[in-house]
Amino acid sequence: MNGGDTAGRLVRPFTLTGGRTRPDRGDFTLITMVIAVDPPPDGSTRLQPEHGRILRLCAEPIVVAELATRLDLPVSVVSIMLCDLLQAGRIVVQPPRPVSRTTDLELLQKVREGLDRL
């Protein structure tokens, strides 16, 4: 059955990424992790100084909110620059853990244990 196949293909990439959808360009949430690509891809163009600063700050994974604070810039401005960097292949992003109200008992128990250790 052809119809079943099509449906399967539509669902598959979503399952492969653990239920995470790929971020839209410009869809940086406050807790989206940003990581610099090291080494930079071949043929990378020169960057503006602010972009360079961002890349240095995200040599280690860092969330957008923290990045904005370190740069002392509004989140909305930082997001625009992150879009540029994403487009240029200089960063990769990891969207937040999707929150489902009904399934993720394991995640909640992990958070619970983490709080107990606090």
Add this chain to the structure above:
Amino acid sequence: MTGSDATAQGVTAPDTVKILIAGGFGVGKTTMVGSVSEIVPLRTEEPLTMAGLGVDDLNGIEEKRATTVALDFGRITISQDLVLYLFGTPGQQRFWFMWNDLAIGALGAVVLVDVRRPESSFAAIDFFERRRIPFVIGVNGFHGLHPYAPEEIREALALPDGAQVLLCDARERGSCREVLTALIDQLIATTARANGHPARTS
């Protein structure tokens, strides 16, 4: 977009989740974030116009200078692969457009209440109730005083029977942890019930 996703590139970063700390101005949101965060609460400023507010909506804002909104946040590393962020959200109703963004993907919320002026937290309670975002009430006892029992507060706030009301001290880590734990236990119970398992909380 192939290749922009961290996992696709074999890069590992911790998973991130968040909890919102809401309530009126001066109820102790920043204090609570600071009490449990492993970093000094950080602050970002968001210009109102850029955050998607129409010009007309700015009419209600008396202060011309009040064109940015501050957002506090803190961090709790749960494990190597999971980090919890806490966001202290601006309490006033005029910032609701921002709460919408903040609420997306949040595990739940703590609404802090100052019993001397509980009405300052009504907007926050309304917001989470309407959007069916799980929350608990933390009654921040200024000067360690708790003149009302949780039951009285639940009634005064017209909360549903099951709603948790916890007396707390936003300055104390242990006390804040209890509030957060109560929220997580509530989520665990709801999730377990939805999955057809009996709730198991320790």
